[in-house]
Amino acid sequence: MPMEANWTDRRIEGAVGNLLRGGVSLAALIVFLGAIIYLVRHGLSPVEYHVFRGEPADLRTVRGIFRDTFHLRGRGIIQLGLLVLIATPVARVALSMFGFAAERDRMYVYFTAVVFLVLLYSLLGSPN
Amino acid sequence: MSTLEFTLFVCAGSLLAGLVGALTGLGGGVVLVPFLTLLFKVDIRYAIGASLVSVIATSSGAAAAYVKEGISNIRIGMFLEIATTLGALLGAHLAARVSTHAIAIVFGMVLLFSAYFARKPRPLHERTLPPDPLATRLRLNGSFPDAEGDRSYNVQHVPAGWTLMFGAGALSGLLGIGSGAMKVLAMDQAMRIPFKVSTSTSNFMIGVTAAASAGVYLRRGYIDPGLAMPVMLGVLAGSLVGAKLLMRVHTKWLRLGFSLVIALLALEMLYNGLSGRI
Numbered sequence: 053m054p055m056e057a058n059w060t061d062r063r064i065e066g067a068v069g070n071l072l073r074g075g076v077s078l079a080a081l082i083v084f085l086g087a088i089i090y091l092v093r094h095g096l097s098p099v100e101y102h103v104f105r106g107e108p109a110d111l112r113t114v115r116g117i118f119r120d121t122f123h124l125r126g127r128g129i130i131q132l133g134l135l136v137l138i139a140t141p142v143a144r145v146a147l148s149m150f151g152f153a154a155e156r157d158r159m160y161v162y163f164t165a166v167v168f169l170v171l172l173y174s175l176l177g178s179p180n
Numbered sequence: 181m182s183t184l185e186f187t188l189f190v191c192a193g194s195l196l197a198g199l200v201g202a203l204t205g206l207g208g209g210v211v212l213v214p215f216l217t218l219l220f221k222v223d224i225r226y227a228i229g230a231s232l233v234s235v236i237a238t239s240s241g242a243a244a245a246y247v248k249e250g251i252s253n254i255r256i257g258m259f260l261e262i263a264t265t266l267g268a269l270l271g272a273h274l275a276a277r278v279s280t281h282a283i284a285i286v287f288g289m290v291l292l293f294s295a296y297f298a299r300k301p302r303p304l305h306e307r308t309l310p311p312d313p314l315a316t317r318l319r320l321n322g323s324f325p326d327a328e329g330d331r332s333y334n335v336q337h338v339p340a341g342w343t344l345m346f347g348a349g350a351l352s353g354l355l356g357i358g359s360g361a362m363k364v365l366a367m368d369q370a371m372r373i374p375f376k377v378s379t380s381t382s383n384f385m386i387g388v389t390a391a392a393s394a395g396v397y398l399r400r401g402y403i404d405p406g407l408a409m410p411v412m413l414g415v416l417a418g419s420l421v422g423a424k425l426l427m428r429v430h431t432k433w434l435r436l437g438f439s440l441v442i443a444l445l446a447l448e449m450l451y452n453g454l455s456g457r458i
Contacts, residue, residue: 065247065254072244072387076237080416087187087409095184099406101216104223106401113399130405134412137236138394141387144240148258159319163258167388170265174272174395 064151068144075140082133090126114175142171183406190220191410198238198418203426204435205379206442207386208415209235209357210294213287214445217458222407224280224458228356229402232394234415235358239386241416242423246380253322253377256335256367257384263342264349264363264385265392271353272393276400278354284453287355291446297361298439309372314338324377333374341371353393358386 110116111131120128149164181189193215194208201208209231216227246252275283315321315335323332335341344366348359360382367378397403452458 062250065250065252068254069244069248072240072247076240076244076416079237080413083409083412086405087413090406090409091184091187094406095187096182099181099183099186101220101222101226101404101407104225107404108401111403111405112401127405130409131403134233134403134405134408135398137233137240137412138391138398140240141236141391145258145261145388148254152258157319160255160258163262167258167261167265170262170269171388171392171395174265174269174392175399176395 064148067151068147071144071147072140075136075143079133079137079140082136083130084133086126086129086131086133088126089124090130093126138175142168142175145171186220187406187410190216190407191414193219194234194411194414195418195421198234198415198420199422199425200418200434200438201238201415202242202419202422204298204438206294206298206435206438207235207238207358207360208419209238210291210361211442211445212411212415213356214291214449216407216411217284218445218448218452224283225275225402226404226407228275228283229394229397229404230408230411231356232390232397233403233408234412235352235356235390236387236394237412237416238419239358239360239383239390241419243380243384243387245423246383249325249380251324251376251380252384253320253324253373253381254384255318255322256320256371256373256377257381259318259320260342260345260363260366261385261388263345264352264389267346267349267351268353268389268392269396271350271355272396273353274350275354275393275397275402280458281453281456283354284449284458286351288446288448288450288453290351290355290357290359291442291449294361295439295443295446297365298435298442308332309334309336312336312338315371322377324374331374333372333377336372337370341366344370349389349392352386352389353396356390356393356397358390360386 152160197208212231216222311334320335323330348362352359363382367373
């Protein structure tokens, strides 16, 4: 079976490397585009980060971030870039799981699945 | 201060943090939160959220390079990520429950540890140790390309390493740092993994660990795009430049200077936390 023979550890490592680099580059690009819109529109308003208020609901959820991005809101687009960044390691774990499955390494498929579930819970579970 | 000025100052400072972090191998995350809270008076919760995001960016960027060299051990990474991600979830949940003073105090102590760690000489244990039954069953033992061909190693003390990793994850989730120093300590000191493999595997794990708490922070509204943007772009650019320069500069004095800065920041954080200013 040539398909499985190709999926050596080194092979996974190469794919993982490309995925990480691609994810970070994409995230940085989106954040940069959002930054331009944000600074053009709000560059001259004062900053207030010494008081903690928490972000509005639309910048806290995946759906809200997509809605803001669709309306070309600078902060929403930056947040989308940050979401891509957070999703990059999650995708890396998913890819490793696929790689271990192809190697028929059942124990490591389970280990990877646990990590993947913890990450999904963090992104989609209850906030508190 | 206007948003534009603030963005430029924070971006410049983050660039410097990323540059020095990459050159010294300590990562920029550990100085970012003190930099934002002490200098710019940013609320520590926003600072932690922004720092966490930049930690994912730098570690993923660096891991991409390391992984291709074949030095990282992805099995060790994956197995220990169970500990670090669970710890990170705990840390992120604790962050919402403890006071900001307490976070500042813990931060100060972790900074002190990092300053000490930065100055410590690297122990060399070249000797090949006998295989440990648990590590063998978990298939953690491996090899890596060295100056004279592939060098193999046998991993030791798996439970101790796992426990330390859980702690490293919890600190990462509570403070928004990569806690690379503690991860390396767990692998290189407790599990007796060669230093080169420990550092690159630690880098590989930092992104996943930080992602586990970043999700919680995002949904809790601690990640502000206006603040995270200059921090993330600055640190990323700084660390990329740092990685390119790494081969050409002597880092001994830089490490010493950086550890001194970290120690001062530690005292400042402790003072602010204890006096209730943060």
